[in-house]
Amino acid sequence: MRGLGVTGTGRAGRALIARFTAAGLCPEHLAETADAARQAEFRLGLQVLVLVSDDVAEVEALLFEGPRLGRDVGMLSHIVIVGTLPLRYVRALRGRIARQVALADLPFSGGMRALSLGRAAFHLGATPEAAAEIAPLLQALGAPVSRMGPFGAGTAAKVMQDALATSANAMTRLALDWAAAQGLDDRALLDMSGTLLAGLNGPLRDRPEEETSAVDCDHLSEAVEAALDSALCGAQLTPPRAHGQIVRPGKDRTLH
Template sequence: MQLTGIGVAGCGRMGGPMLAALRDAGFDAFGFDVRPVSDFGALAPVMPALDDFRKGLHILITVVRDIAQTDDVLFGAQNLIETAPNLQTVIVCSTLSPKYVRALSERVPSHITLLDAPMSGAAIAAEEARLSFMLGGDTEALRQHQPLFDAMGAHFHHMGDFGAGMQAKVLNNLLAASNTAMTRLVLDWADQAGIDETALLNLIHTSSGQNWLASGFNTIEFARDGWEEDNTIGILTKDVASALDAAPDGADTTLPETVRQAIFALKPRG
């Protein structure tokens, strides 16, 4: 299979660096976003108008924010499933409800290969092409597309059939949200106790409280943010909701709901 005509839909905080990484690796990759092309700096020359994006598209990588935007890309405003004449593969990289992702199998024609490949690592990992991908789909199809993931990431985990990657991702992000909520609370309490932030973060990194957010606190771009609907902290609440949507029947969801409310309540940290 030739890996050509690679289009990235959603070229924001994650999608933009992913597009750049694909091009740096020599792939015929281009982007599309609903925002003006002038917003994208060095990537602007490889972000054609929608009609040209459609015509050249063989492999679609979606990195948009949520289900509504994914529906727009696939079936709605952009409707690439019906209007991209040479579309062969759709790779879903956005973090979405696993139920929604699995249902795509019934909505997308069978001649189009579906893979789910949500990623982890925040913008810094996207910029450094060292994302972690959680992969779902046919083993042979994933093998054929692996060079694309190699260009963008450093860690790859095949979790099972289509949708399994997304299930794993929302569970991973549930932990990330828990770590975010508790790390921020601990730092606030440490302020009140007069403990230096840097000293405490160094301690956490080498002791039993170690977690991804605390260890990367000074490089993760959203570590000090408060909740806003359109920032990464806001996305965390969406991701917890996606995990809750896929919770097992009868599961006790008290703790995830508490974490979600704690994320909602976060204020900016100086």
């Protein structure tokens, strides 16, 4: 792929560069410490930009400050954002970047080892046309890529996945605490429950080869907060009087 450039910090960026290079795409890399001359050289002939970051401040600096990759677009035709960012921020980028540039968001599920080995699962938000145009890049990932909808849909899907996994984990732990308070035998409980306790491994089930860390938990918390911040604002989900038809009132009774 001609004119491919990768920027952003961290191991994810290096892992993607390695995969693109192995696929013969020959990506250019813009380091965080690049001076103005190197930034100008990087922009020259740039057609497809892969921006790898989970940090809003870093994305802002790369797109609209310093290198101004989102302002001085030149020959740029596509920007692919790899990372989990706040959903509202991602969607707002469409109005800040020239329409001639197709935007795609591509968060992934899995750790760095899974990414390096091509085992991470990617969630793509892009138009069908944009997805087809960056197909060589997507194929080089060596991992499943699911197009979830237009720009922003990939981030929405990733946040929903994290929210569901986190809530399943929390409810499973509440159930286990209650079971312990009732004196249930742990081994018998596990045998009885079978796969119902799969929520214990929810948030990190896609990265079994890595240990859970405070960073993982913080990242999940931020993702869930971002989902709650933007989900269903002002939406009316239940038609008038429908709730009474779906959930019929029961008699009050004493709980034991």
